[in-house]
Amino acid sequence: MSAVKRLPGFQDILPEDRIYWDYIMGKATDLAQRFGFLRVDIPIIESINLFARGNGEASDFFVNKEMYAIEESDGSYIALRPEFTAGMVRAYINNGMSSRPQPVKLYTFGPAFRRERQQAGRFRQHNQFDCEILGETDPAADLEIMMLAMSLYREMGYSELAFQLNSTGCKSCKPVYVEALTTYLADHLDKLAPIDQQRLKLNPLRILDSKEKGMDALLADAPHIIDHLCDDCASHLSDLRAMLEKLGANYEINFRLVRGIDYYTKTVFEVWDKRIGAQAALCGGGRYDGLAEAIGGKSTPGVGFGLGLERAVLGLKAEGIEPPSPPEPTLFVAHFGGDTKIAAVDITYKLRAAGFGTRLAFARDKRSMKSQMREANKYPISHAIIVGEGELAEGNVTIRPMLEGGGDQFQHRADQVVDYIQQATG
RNA sequence: GCGGGUAUGGCGAAACGGUUAUCGCGCUUGGUUGUGGCCCAGGAGUUCUGGGUUCGAUUCCCAGUACUCGCCCCA
Numbered sequence: 001m002s003a004v005k006r007l008p009g010f011q012d013i014l015p016e017d018r019i020y021w022d023y024i025m026g027k028a029t030d031l032a033q034r035f036g037f038l039r040v041d042i043p044i045i046e047s048i049n050l051f052a053r054g055n056g057e058a059s060d061f062f063v064n065k066e067m068y069a070i071e072e073s074d075g076s077y078i079a080l081r082p083e084f085t086a087g088m089v090r091a092y093i094n095n096g097m098s099s100r101p102q103p104v105k106l107y108t109f110g111p112a113f114r115r116e117r118q119q120a121g122r123f124r125q126h127n128q129f130d131c132e133i134l135g136e137t138d139p140a141a142d143l144e145i146m147m148l149a150m151s152l153y154r155e156m157g158y159s160e161l162a163f164q165l166n167s168t169g170c171k172s173c174k175p176v177y178v179e180a181l182t183t184y185l186a187d188h189l190d191k192l193a194p195i196d197q198q199r200l201k202l203n204p205l206r207i208l209d210s211k212e213k214g215m216d217a218l219l220a221d222a223p224h225i226i227d228h229l230c231d232d233c234a235s236h237l238s239d240l241r242a243m244l245e246k247l248g249a250n251y252e253i254n255f256r257l258v259r260g261i262d263y264y265t266k267t268v269f270e271v272w273d274k275r276i277g278a279q280a281a282l283c284g285g286g287r288y289d290g291l292a293e294a295i296g297g298k299s300t301p302g303v304g305f306g307l308g309l310e311r312a313v314l315g316l317k318a319e320g321i322e323p324p325s326p327p328e329p330t331l332f333v334a335h336f337g338g339d340t341k342i343a344a345v346d347i348t349y350k351l352r353a354a355g356f357g358t359r360l361a362f363a364r365d366k367r368s369m370k371s372q373m374r375e376a377n378k379y380p381i382s383h384a385i386i387v388g389e390g391e392l393a394e395g396n397v398t399i400r401p402m403l404e405g406g407g408d409q410f411q412h413r414a415d416q417v418v419d420y421i422q423q424a425t426g
Numbered sequence: 427g428c429g430g431g432u433a434u435g436g437c438g439a440a441a442c443g444g445u446u447a448u449c450g451c452g453c454u455u456g457g458u459u460g461u462g463g464c465c466c467a468g469g470a471g472u473u474c475u476g477g478g479u480u481c482g483a484u485u486c487c488c489a490g491u492a493c494u495c496g497c498c499c500c501a
Contacts, residue, residue, distance in 0.1 A: 008493080066499055083501070112501080117427090119495060126501070195498075211497075260500045270501090281501060308501055336460065371455075373462035381462090388460060402462070409461085 009116070009124030020313040021127075023323030025109060027155050028129045028307075032107040035148050037131055040106050042087045044113075045070075048077035050086050053263075053294045066115045068124075080113035083261070084130035084306055085288060086295065092134045093297035103136035109309075120277030121311045131285075132304030134292075139240040142267045142287060142303050143247075149271060149283050149305050150249060156312070157321045161282070163244075163251035164270045166225070167237045168205075168258065171265070171290060173230035178204055180223040191218055208256040224255040236266050259284060263291040267303065276314040283307035329357030331421065332376040332402075335387040337366055344387040347397065347417055354418045356425075376402060382425065385417060 006012060013021060032039070048069055052061040058077055062069040068080035081087055088106060091097075097104045111125050118124070131148055133141045146163060153161050169177055182204045189197060193212040200207060208219060229237065244251055251269075259268050268286035276282075285305025292300035316323070331351055335344035344360065351358040359379060361372040369386070376384050383406075386398040391411055399420065400409035412420055 005492085064499080114500070116499060117497085118493090119497090122501080128501075206499095278496065279501080284501060306501060311501080334461080368456080369461040370457090371461095375462085377462040384462080386461070390460085398461090400461075404463095 007124070009118045011123060011125075017313065019323045019325060020316055021309060022326070024152075024156060024309060024312050024316070025129070028107075028109070028152055031148060031152055031155065032131060035105070035144060037105040037107040037148075040088070040091060040108050041110065042084070042091050042108065044081055044111060045078050046081055046087055046090070048079045050090055050295060051079055051082060068113045068115050082114050083112055084108065084110070084128060085132060085261075085263075085302075085304055086291065088130065088132045088304070089134065089288075089291050089297070089300070089302060090295060092300065093292060093295070098135065098298060098300065102134075103141060104134045105132070106134070107131045112306075119279055121279045121308070121314050123310060127309040129307040129309060130304065132302055134302045135300055136303070137289070137301045139236050139267070140243060142236075142240050143243045145285060145303050145305050146244070146269055147247065147249065149285070149307060152307070153271065153282070153312075153315075156316060158273075158315065158319055160250055161271050161273065163249065164254040164257045164272060165241075165244075165251045166254050166257040166268050167229055167233055167266050168264045168268050168286070169225055169229055169233050169266070173228060173233055174225075174265075177223065177225045177228040180228060181205070181207075181225075184222050188218060205258045206260065208258050219256060226253065226255060233266050240267060259286060263288040263294060265289045269305075273311070273315045273318070275318040276311055279311070281308070282311050282315055327357060328380055329359045330380060330382040330425070331356055331358040332361070332372075332379070332381045332384045333358060333387065334361045334369065334372040334376070334384055335363075336369070336389060337363060340387045340389055340392055343392055343397075343414065344385075347385060347387065347414065350418055351421065354422065356418075356421055382406070383421065387414075 029039075048058050048062060048067075051065070051067065052058045059069075061067075062077065062079060065082065067082050069077045070079070071077055088108070092104060092106075108130050109127065110130075111127050113125055115124060116122070129152075131145060133145060150161070150163070168174060182200065185192065185196075185200055185204065185207060189200075191214060192200065192207070193210070196207045196210050196212055196215075199210070207215075208222075226237070241251075257268060257270060259270075264286045266287040266289065268284075270284040271282045272280040273282050274280045283305055285303070287301070287303040289301040290299075291302060292298065333344045333348045333351075335341045341363070348358050348360040359376070359381070361367070361375060363372075373384065381402045384400045384402055386400060386409075388398060391397050392414070395414050396411040397414045397417060398409050399412050399417070401407050
């Protein structure tokens with residue numbers, strides 16, 4: 001019988017990789033706190049209705065959107081969250097956060113799920129760092145969200161990245177634009193690939209980021225939303241741009257940047273790193289002023305982003321950045337079994353209690369000193385403490401410096417080992 | 427769901443249409459009686475599965491499966 005295997009699209013994070021995650025999450029936490037964000041945690045599973053907002057049959061929706069859904073005994077559906085924003089807004093509403101000082105700035109970490117085929121930097125379970133500002137319409141909030149993301153990349157040591165920025169309008173100007181775009185594309189129907197002809201009916205905006213050939217030329221002459229924004233949306237964007245420019249942030253207006261989720265209004269942005277494969281978006285986000293109402297809450301503006309941690313790790317590696325290694329024990333306790341093992345255990349736990357990382361040689365039966373020393377040599381051990389019968393009889397242990405230039409081994413009082421180590425390493 | 431690529435021991439590789447399929451790394455044990463890093467020796471692997479071609483396949487062909495990259499979807 002072959003061993004049970006990990007499910008496709010899921011991954012194990014091994015110690016060698018985990019240091020990258022700790023590095024990123026540490027920086028992210030630090031920055032979020034510096035920006036005044038508060039940590040929350042929300043459930044991984046939510047009602048399907050949180051994600052399928054009035055798009056007809058819920059079952060069609062989660063199949064089409066490649067969502068992990070589970071049918072309950074009463075016929076309703078729950079879903080593994082595909083993203084954080086909707087859940088964060090739900091938490092804001094459910095917990096009456098509108099009565100807190102506004103805006104409310106929240107961050108979280110955790111997994112999200114999409115039932116899709118694996119590719120480079122794309123998994124069925126992926127992890128995000130997510131930040132949201134709720135209850136604020138000021139474009140400075142959009143800026144804060146963008147700068148938090150960019151500051152994180154900067155602090156992680158990335159060479160300069162640029163924002164892809166666009167506005168997706170609001171409920172008054174977006175439909176007008178969609179109609180203008182649809183009319184234009186319908187006039188050039190013969191130049192559209194089958195997939196894009198399909199999209200023209202379902203979601204014309206997504207044709208803008210079509211990967212079909214020949215779209216660059218066709219779309220260059222298409223209407224651009226930036227020319228169709230209402231006064232409010234236009235001034236929101238220009239205010240944001242003025243602030244970005246004042247801060248010297250790299251960004252480019254990308255009229256083809258659309259995000260697949262319907263709730264975005266005004267600002268949308270992404271940060272790309274093309275070195276990590278076709279799935280180049282390191283993070284993305286935007287404003288969603290209509291979302292709270294759409295899920296049944298009081299109208300509340302919001303803006304936020306989700307940052308993919310797997311992709312951040314890929315990017316760090318592409319950048320050649322090596323995170324610091326975690327501390328490892330520098331003490332090793334060896335013995336010869338029997339009473340010496342009992343004494344070795346005692347010393348080991350005294351050292352650990354005193355705060356020293358200590359590794360104890362395990363040996364069910366007899367084990368040669370050579371084997372134990374070889375084990376010690378695999379780790380960054382500074383001192384091996386050898387508990388032998390001779391020494392034990394006199395109340396001593398042997399302390400053997402393991403590093404180059406550490407001097408010769410010597411005997412020392414067993415009950416003063418902690419003191420010696422304290423002095424030697426202090 | 428669709429398409430491309432790849433499938434040899436824990437990892438990285440090599441080999442050949444034909445006797446017990448190599449090598450490095452790693453792991454592990456040992457090299458006399460209680461001691462590391464070098465060196466030496468030993469230990470652990472049904473060449474993904476099932477068909478086909480062939481006297482004979484790990485090596486050729488097909489299917490399946492897995493992994494991987496890309497599309498769809500979207501982060």
